[in-house]
Amino acid sequence: MKGQPLIFSASIGNGHNQAAKALQEELLIKGVHAEVVDTFHAIHPYLHHFVLQSYLRLLKISPGVWRKMYFYAEDYPLFLLLDQFGSLFVDQLYGMVEESACPFMISTHPFVTAFLSKLKQKKQIKAPLYTVITDFVLHPAYLRQEIDGYFTASHKVDEFAAKHQVSPGSFFSTGIPILKNHCLQTPKAAAREQLRLDKNIKTLLIAGGGMGLTNYVNILKALETLPESVQILCMVGHNQRVKQRIINQKSKHKVKVIGFTDQFLLYLRASDGLISKAGGVTMAEALACEIPIVIFSTVPGHEEHNSDYLTSEGAAIRTTRYEELPQMIEKVLYEASVHETLKSGARLLKKPEATSHIIEEILAR
Template sequence: MIRFENKQQPKLLILYASYGEGHLQVARAIRDAMEERGNYRTVMVDLMAESHPWLNEVTRRFYLKSYTHMPSLYGWMYDFTRPMKHDSLFGGLLHSFGRDKIRRILAAERPDAVVHTFPSFALPELKKRTGYHPPSYAIITDFDLHRRWVHPSIDRYYVATEDLKKELTLLGIPGSSVQVSGIPLKRGFRAIAPSAELFVRYKLRPDKPVVLIMAGAQGVMPDVEQICGGLLQDANVQVALVCGHNRLLKDSISEQFQHHTGAARLHVYGFVEQIHELMALSDCLITKPGGVTLSEAIAAELPIFTYRPVPGQEKQNALYLASKGAASIANHPLELTEQILKLIGDPLRLTSRRLSTQRLQASQSAADGIILDILSNLDIMERASNI
């Protein structure tokens, strides 16, 4: 593992946004990968929140409300802006937010490189005006490409799939500027084998298939009660429901299905830090199709089921994985239950789905690969400047 002498440590500036958890999780994964190499000079900035706090709060609330209560409106906005170019009137406006703030941050921090985990490119816009900015990198956090990510001043893109790389090159981005890295996952996440110790830890039985349900961070997955009830009608199925920080959902499900929790067939968890352990014990996953969660499932080679994906990037993520044979999409609890029971009851079908998921794996450690690539580029640039 490459480690740094203190006097030689490069500084990274990571720009993210608080619209959903994925952008922040990816930013933390990159920071943690640097720290594992002895570099503690990474600076993380929520650019919109720090430069326009009031506007950030209003737009963030609108995003969350439209995402959970008006998904059709959110989907329409996503599709309407999807072909938007960086130099269009609206694209230029979006990339202008935070320009003054980033100018001050550059002067104060003097970073060696800037990493974007959200497509707000105030920094590349400055290059047009000042002729200078440190090298800029963008990590696309979904399996779908929104045109807002495309900007000629980004030096390198890190993407989840070869298909995303092809899309970028068709839009004029040189292939040498796009690396298929996978989406970075948090420190500690790794694909592991199930063990007797893990089954005991999570109070699951190794002789019955486990369906893992992750209700999601942005609101609750709809119809969780009906989904649990439908699956539990099969006496051979165990359900592991992860409610995250939603205490209300956890208490409601536990009370409603107390006869099943008593029979040890429904297991309700709050926030699970070591989610890779539960994934290792599971036969399939029901989830909202956010880019990071899907990447975790892919790393765990876990067949994926998405339920009523919200229009926008999540629906596009689900459609993409479905086209690769790694995910199924359902819009009704009965349809979902039938899909799952059909899969876990057929070993050949289950193996085929796991293989389809395995083929989507871009990297065992996306964060490490990205960091090594950035540091190598910085080293090349430094040597060139010394010639």
Template sequence: MAASSIPKSRKEKGLHVLFLSSDTGGGHRASAESLANQFQLLFPGTTYDLLDIVEKDGVAPYNSLVSTYKHLSAHPSQWKLVYTVSNSRAFEMLADAHLKLMCERAVRKRIQSYNPDVVISVHPLMTNVPVLSCSKISHITGKHLPIFTVVTDLGSAHCLWFANGVEKMFVGSDQIKKLAMARGKVPVEKIILAGLPIRHDFAIQADLLGVRHSEAGRAYQQRVRRELKLPCTDRKTVLVMGGGEGVGSLSNIVDALYVELALQGIDALVLVVCGRNEKLRHKLATRDWQSLGKVIVTGLGFVTRMAEYMVAADVLVSKAGPGTISEAAAVSLPVMLTSFLPGQEEGNVDYVIDGGFGAYCADTDPIGIGEEVCMWLHDPAKLEMLSNAAKAKGVPNAARDIAQQIGD
């Protein structure tokens, strides 16, 4: 049944949307909340809930997903083993049968208790059982409960994403669309290439920025730098990120960037998003950064105006998270990737490189990162080419478009 099965009367008074998500990395929740924001803008009166059905109603080992993720993401070799083993046809069949047998009734009751108008899964472990549960709820109540999948990966995706029975599956890239088609479960006409849902701030900033390297684009960048009260507004600016927890070899990368920028005579501002890493932030604040040249290094905590900081920057240095990559592309910002989770994020590196808007250099080679970034900053034509390629990949209004298609 199509999305139009949501009655007009319910859409007019707002929808109750149930998102199925988990805090395994920040991307799933961020995508859900960006979609929720658009539902509320498009359909006034809309309410929403975020539910982790695996944690609430799952069985071992799935119900310890959040804590397991935190451990494995800090140990990439272990992550690679788990991801490789689980991303197989054999595991998919086993997990599907196991979860449906052990959890479906509890999941169905849980979903029903929220009385949603629509269910949206933004996590691969929350597709197969909820699809069955929504079908049974529809049969029991006589009222169709539609369920959609929004895939929050860009270059590669786990096999559990592609459960059939959804109204539509929204994907963020051609790579994921081809993968979904190859899996053969979801009919081609239900697979919609829409881009990755990101915060509405990025759509606003993308419109205001326009073409980054045009005269108007440069003028707007200067304005944003002043509004952010950056230490300087006339220097090349590098934004360094390590994820929401401030993890990764940030300190070594920042040191290498500082040395290379100073040695190559590039007057620059390096903005470091430290997240919860107060130790790093204190280290950056107390160091003497004037010994080699005119390079200013500033540590930031959690950033709430990320879209504006990306507009203010000339280059982003970051791990290969799909949300961060999509946000950077939305505001035509070139990306230097420094790390990725094996399997899950590997394809994101290819997405950036094949898209022509960045490069990859491992965080184990911080000097190489510094050299590459300096090369870009020394070459305005190269920087503009990277920026234009990023803009071509950017889909700043993906969240709005997805919400509109679901609501219509």
């Protein structure tokens, strides 16, 4: 293959980067060397800072505004404002594409997809553009005329395509890409031994994504009412500020704080249950590990859609109230029927081979 494919991601949460890395590794297995571009940072570090901080502040200060924008955009093309913003950076992106003699482009973030669509339109670039959707439900904000293929976890492709007058042949129901890892077959006891975890008590994992966006301390306080002491793994990602707050929180449970790690899948395999927001990549990884999921503290909009989908398919349960968490966790950990029902739901939905299916489809075109 002539030239170097580019996989465009964005460090807004870690899931999009994980998906990009998974695709890069799969291409390498096929003998294709691709480069992952942290798009906004590559254009300019100030742009990355602006986009990230704007997004985080909106979620923190006015999550309801983000929610209204997301659902309003299902019927009105509010998202096209991103394309206009992206037109300011066409020349920088064009330089990257030209330098690599890029044979095709992949985007793992919808904001980035808008920028790349504007690039293709303005510079008449012939290289195909593929978008990998890291949520379980389709949204019209993903759609652009310049996109040559959509890779999705959704099975409602025909209905969505007809509604928005897009060819259903442009959609591929592959699932969400996750890193290949032999630990998906690792037994629970072996996983705990590798991670030096207590093998004799129930283990609960609390995940907040790459930025550690959940209130670990309040969750720990709520779980004090569990009838037995359990092992709790707090995965804080890159959020080091929350680490000391967790350590300072007294608990009857055996609490471990774990920063960003490439062993997240192994920790999932070692656990009996997961408390998490409904980020698409984290949920795809949890499904692949067949771990019972309790969804808590979702980001408005896209994660609400993910939550609706997973609960309706029997792969997760959810709550928005701290006082309901202990009862839910007790059922997940100690009631075999609940535990097995959620595991079975995950088994039916999981797509651990999504990454290879995406790359096979792209390379076959």
